[in-house]
Amino acid sequence: EIVMTQSPATLSVSPGERATLSCRASQSVSSNLAWYQQKPGQAPRLLVYSASTRATGIPARFSGSGSGTDFSLTISSLQSEDFAVYYCQQYNKWPPWTFGQGTKVEIK
Amino acid sequence: VQLVESGGGEVQPGRSLRLSCAASGFTFSFSSYGVHWVRQAPGKGLEWVAAISYDAINKYYADSVKGRFTISRDNSKNTLYLEMNSLRVEDTAVYYCAKEYAQGNDYGFDYWGQGTLVTVSS
Numbered sequence: 001e002i003v004m005t006q007s008p009a010t011l012s013v014s015p016g017e018r019a020t021l022s023c024r025a026s027q028s029v030s031s032n033l034a035w036y037q038q039k040p041g042q043a044p045r046l047l048v049y050s051a052s053t054r055a056t057g058i059p060a061r062f063s064g065s066g067s068g069t070d071f072s073l074t075i076s077s078l079q080s081e082d083f084a085v086y087y088c089q090q091y092n093k094w095p096p097w098t099f100g101q102g103t104k105v106e107i108k
Numbered sequence: 109v110q111l112v113e114s115g116g117g118e119v120q121p122g123r124s125l126r127l128s129c130a131a132s133g134f135t136f137s138f139s140s141y142g143v144h145w146v147r148q149a150p151g152k153g154l155e156w157v158a159a160i161s162y163d164a165i166n167k168y169y170a171d172s173v174k175g176r177f178t179i180s181r182d183n184s185k186n187t188l189y190l191e192m193n194s195l196r197v198e199d200t201a202v203y204y205c206a207k208e209y210a211q212g213n214d215y216g217f218d219y220w221g222q223g224t225l226v227t228v229s230s
Contacts, residue, residue, distance in 0.1 A: 043220035095168040
């Protein structure tokens with residue numbers, strides 16, 4: 001099973017600032033990685049797939065990068081609606097499809 | 109596009125529960141997509157539970173539920189199911205259904221239901 005590890009667990013950022021979230025895989029997942037955003041009481045929402053492709057309707061301030069074992073999600077200028085928990089997910093080797101434990105982006 | 113789960117509730121350990129996920133509003137047929145169950149224990153992260161291929165031929169399970177849970181689908185009713193037997197306290201979670209997006213190497217869970225809460229408690 002591929003283990004996904006996200007860091008940091010919590011990221012405190014001021015509105016308008018840049019946030020960078022990290023995700024590391026226990027073995028190479030190539031570019032087969034997705035990012036999701038989840039707000040309290042809501043279902044997750046697909047943000048990025050194939051490590052760097054934004055899903056339909058996702059603003060350009062969200063960008064993904066990386067390949068192999070190290071990935072990042074950058075939010076270039078945090079808006080109030082971006083404060084949420086973010087999960088990475090690998091789909092290179094399945095089952096299982098594995099998620100990271102999440103990074104909470106909170107208001108500083 | 110909507111995925112609507114139902115069937116959650118409170119149940120005693122060792123008992124059974126059946127979840128449903130009804131799909132509507134898709135541009136293409138529900139029967140064209142693989143679908144998954146993903147759960148989230150209170151205050152915890154996402155855990156993939158089970159998946160079923162578009163034609164119901166292939167089914168996959170997390171080790172934590174293998175032998176206890178059964179995933180199925182009825183494409184004539186645009187509905188996904190999760191039969192949960194021998195429930196344990198640690199199965200307590202919000203259960204989401206999620207539709208696969210798969211185009212070449214592009215992949216993700218692009219639509220999710222709102223979730224249904226399963227509580228296993230004595």
